[in-house]
Amino acid sequence: MKKATYFFASLMAFAGMLWLSCSKMDDYKQHLKDRKYTGKVDTVIVQPGYKRLQLALVLNNDPSISRVRVYWSNRSDSAEVSVERTGQADTARLMIEELQEGNYNFEIITLDAEGNRSISTYATGQVFGDSYVSTLNNRVLRGASLTDDGSKVILRWSSALSGEIGLHVEYVDSRGRLQRTTVSASEVVSELPDYEEASQMRYRALYLPDENAIDTFTTAYAQATLPLFERKLDKSRFRPLLLPTDAPDAYGWIMPFLWDENYGEPGFHTPPGGGLPRWYTIDMGDAVRPHRLKFWQRIDGGFVFNRGNPKTFEVWGSNDPDTDGGWQNWVKLLDGESIKPSGLPLGTVNESDVAYARGGEEFRFEGEMLPAVRYIRFKVVDTWSGEDFTHLLELSLWTRDRL
Missing domain, CATH: 2.60.120.260 (Galactose-binding domain-like)
Incomplete structure (x- = not known):
């Protein structure tokens, strides 16, 4: 008789625990059902720069999104940008300044006006600084000559190095005016029209470390003396x-x-x-x-x-x-x-x-x-x-x- 009473009491205790567990699960499901999530960021484009970077954050069509928050350095740093929706897949841009050179991991969430947040989106990016700049090399000017009639200077360059997008060239024309021109990365021969003979020309290489970079990096200027005018006899x-x-x-x-x-x-x-x-x-x-x-x-x-x-x-x-x-x-x-x-x-x-x-x-x-x-x-x-x-x-x- 005692054994039967003990078994019945245990059964009732187990049933109570099961009922309590199911009740809590139902409450949790209801909580999930009641909780509102904003739409997460669809795409993150990391645009590196000099001691800074920009995040281009492509949003989905959730009209409730009002802010985007970004965390980095193990969530010890963060920044936020407000969003004005247009009814389309808008892009929010967030510039993060004063960063140390190196690699960064970013966690991105969206929020609505009530503070409801999205599931996290993650991205990585690199910030460039003085160490990167110190590795950049200027192009070599292999020679400067004249066209046969002496009207133009012909510049012969070494090939562009990896990452170079061109050269910035400054020179003085025959009227003493400063002229600026750009030599593309594919050019190894370029021309300077209307130059001042024996004047100083200076040039530097331009670099983009990444196709999405927001800053153009440059080498120090190098100088060269342009030739004296002369023309070849016909x-x-x-x-x-x-x-x-x-x-x-x-x-x-x-x-x-x-x-x-x-x-x-x-x-x-x-x-x-x-x-x-x-x-x-x-x-x-x-x-x-x-x-x-x-x-x-x-x-x-x-x-x-x-x-x-x-x-x-x-x-x-x-x-x-x-x-x-x-x-x-x-x-x-x-x-x-x-x-x-x-x-x-x-x-x-x-x-x-x-x-x-x-x-x-x-x-x-x-x-x-x-x-x-x-x-x-x-x-x-x-x-x-x-x-x-x-x-x-x-x-x-x-x-x-x-x-």
Whole structure:
């Protein structure tokens, strides 16, 4: 009898506990049913910057959303932005300033006017600072030259590094005005029109560490001096002027090959015999003060820095050449000497010598008082091997005289 009474009491206690548990569960379900949640953020776009970042928060169409709150640093920091709904999928933007450089984890919730909140949305992002800036490198300016007419500066750049979006360039034009231009990341050759000669140009590289970045990062400025103005003489106006004492051509290598813009064979060749020096005369078509001369010597077949290529030479100028081939009406403009870069003995060259010769040898006319001349006489005083014939592949001249 006692056992039956004990069993009945236990059964009743268990039933009471079950009823209480079910009652609490029903209460919890009712609580969930009564609780209101706002719609969560659909998309988070993290836009990094310099010691700051911006969050673009794309909201769903829940019209009750009035605020968006963002937590970071394990919820020790937070910020909030108000929302004005338009009935569409609005985007709220939140700028977070004064952040240390590094990676961040963000928790984002929406709230309505009554304080009801959404389920959390999570995002990660990076903030860039001085450590990142210290890794950025400027582009290398490989060279600055002029167009043939001298009207534009041609800039040749190294390739852009990863993350670079271009170059910011500042220079002064011919009227002394500051000009600014941008060189795209894909450009390795660019032009500066209307420049002031010998002025300072400066440039710096622009970087975006992320396609969504809100700040453009830059390197320090580098400087370069723009070239002096000069223009290449129009060689289509050049003509041979054969005077009585001038050397003739030989082997079909005629004088017009000197200015045909073909830097390979054939060029101009004089016949052997007659001793040294030998000279020939060119009508440039206009009277100019020459500033620079460049010639390309014969290279292939063992001729480079050898045989009849000029070793020492003179350039003379006149506006009224002596009809008898004399020198009375001529003035010396240049003493020139061809120099082999390696300094190796005659008949021996290296790759640098050949590359230098293929690029052409350059000589400058010195002095501000040089006369403007229409005719030049190229006088070969000595050849590399001492032979009394001479040859060249191409000849170009520049002047600082403006048209």
